[in-house]
Amino acid sequence: MKGVVLAAGEGRRLRPLTELLPKPLCPIANRPLFDLALERIQSVTDQVAANVHAHRELMEDHLSALDVHVSIEAEGPLGTAGALGKLREWIAGDAVVVTNCDALTATELGALVDGWDGERVRLLVAFDEVEPDFHGLWKYAGACLMPWSAVRDLPAEYGDLYALRWAPAEAEGTLELVPTHAAFVDCGTPARYLGANLVASGGESVIGEGAVVEGIVEESVVWPGAHVARDERLRHAIRLFDGRTVQALPTTR
Numbered sequence: 095m096k097g098v099v100l101a102a103g104e105g106r107r108l109r110p111l112t113e114l115l116p117k118p119l120c121p122i123a124n125r126p127l128f129d130l131a132l133e134r135i136q137s138v139t140d141q142v143a144a145n146v147h148a149h150r151e152l153m154e155d156h157l158s159a160l161d162v163h164v165s166i167e168a169e170g171p172l173g174t175a176g177a178l179g180k181l182r183e184w185i186a187g188d189a190v191v192v193t194n195c196d197a198l199t200a201t202e203l204g205a206l207v208d209g210w211d212g213e214r215v216r217l218l219v220a221f222d223e224v225e226p227d228f229h230g231l232w233k234y235a236g237a238c239l240m241p242w243s244a245v246r247d248l249p250a251e252y253g254d255l256y257a258l259r260w261a262p263a264e265a266e267g268t269l270e271l272v273p274t275h276a277a278f279v280d281c282g283t284p285a286r287y288l289g290a291n292l293v294a295s296g297g298e299s300v301i302g303e304g305a306v307v308e309g310i311v312e313e314s315v316v317w318p319g320a321h322v323a324r325d326e327r328l329r330h331a332i333r334l335f336d337g338r339t340v341q342a343l344p345t346t347r
Contacts, residue, residue: 095138095139095141095188095189095190095191095207096139096141096142096143096184096185096188096189096190096191097135097136097138097139097141097142097143097190097191097192097193098135098142098143098144098145098177098178098181098185098190098191098192098193099118099128099131099132099135099142099143099144099145099162099192099193099195100144100145100174100177100192100193100194100195101116101117101118101128101131101144101145101146101153101195102145102146102147102148102167102171102172102177103117103147103148103171103196104117104147104148104171105117105120105148105196105282107282107283108120108196108281108282108283108284108287110334110338110340111284111287111332111334111340112148112149114334114335114336115149115152116148116149116152116153117148117195117196117281117282118131118144118153118156118195118196119149119152119153119156120281120287121291121300121302121315121317121318122198122281122287122290122291122294123291123294123295123300124300124302124303124318126156127195127196127198127281128144128156128157128195130198131193131194131195131197132144132160132162133202134193134199134202134203134237135191135193135203137202137203137204138191138202138203138204138206138207139191140161141163142161142162142163143162143163143164143165143181143184144157144162144163144164144165144195145165145166145167145171145172145177145180145181146164146165146166146167147166147167147168147170147171148171150166150168154166163184165177165180165181165184167180170252171252172250172251172252172253173252173253173254173255174192174253174254174255174256175248175249175252175253175254175255175257175258175259176248176249176250176251176252176253178190178192178240178245178248178255179245179248179249179250179251179253180250182245182246182248182250185242185245187242187246188242189212189239189240189241189242190239190240190242190245191203191206191207191237191238191239191240192237192238192239192240192255193236193237193238194236194237194280196236196280196281196282197235197236197237197278197279197280197281198277198278198279198280198281198290198293198294199218199220199235199236199237199274199276199277199278199279203218203237205218205272205274206218206237206238206239206272207239210239212241213241213243214241214263214268214269214270215238215239215240215241215244215259215260215263215268215269215270216238216239216240216270216271216272217234217235217237217238217239217260217269217270217271217272218234218235218236218237218238218272218274219232219233219234219235219271219272219273219274220232220233220235220273220274220276220278221233221273228264228269228271229271232271232273233278235274235278236278236280238255238260240259244259244263277293277346278346279293279346283342284332284340284342285342285343285344285345286345286346287315287332287342288313288314288315288330288331288332288342288344289344289345289346290346291315292313292344293346297313299311299312299313299314299315299316300314300315300316301316302315302316302317302318302319302320302335303318303319304318304319305317305318305319305320305321305322305333306320306321306322307321307322308321308322308323308324308326309322309323309324309325309326309327309328310326310327310328311327311328312327312328312329312330313329313330313344314328314329314330314331314332314333315331315332315333316328316333317332317333317334317335318335319335320333320334320335320337321333321337330342330343330344
């Protein structure tokens with residue numbers, strides 16, 4: 095089995111954070127989202143690849159210290175399906191477990207792999223009646239398990255796994271959903287990113303390494319190297335290292 099961390103997206107919904115850092119390097123409780131995703135993948139396989147596009151130099155520099163195969167999508171992000179298509183020779187006949195770098199969920203993926211028949215597509219899902227993806231009850235929780243047969247014909251061009259593989263499997267009755275009871279947050283917006291930090295910290299503000307906090311900080315995130323002046327009071331905010339403040343009512347939806 096091989097593992098893939100999807101990390102090439104531009105993170106447009108997460109702006110202005112992603113004007114400074116690629117989404118995979120935005121910190122959750124002072125750890126990059128990518129490192130959390132890598133930890134999840136490495137709970138089931140030590141052969142891991144990551145795709146890279148946005149902020150390519152920063153991503154390549156970060157990945158150079160990790161045991162990760164790097165797939166560069168130079169012309170633009172290839173989407174969830176195209177990323178696997180470009181990695182087809184590296185996957186080379188194996189099953190593949192895939193996780194989104196911006197999904198904060200269970201720290202290990204053993205439940206996704208245990209008891210798998212090696213043939214059906216499996217998705218990790220969380221209960222969600224508000225924004226469900228499947229059967230009006232379940233939301234994709236950022237990790238899937240796919241046999242080689244579902245990967246080998248994917249082209250190395252922009253494509254979406256839901257449209258190309260998951261929806262057809264669901265229609266055929268061969269899509270397998272594996273519920274997780276762990277907290278799940280899609281960190282794709284500032285509000286969700288802030289909510290994810292508060293989930294990870296137990297509700298406490300998160301202060302990055304080297305940050306200087308002289309004022310009051312409540313239920314907020316202060317990035318590494320940022321400064322909160324003595325006369326400032328941050329609540330439900332993200333202070334970036336360039337001095338900007340992003341107000342966001344924290345949510346996990």
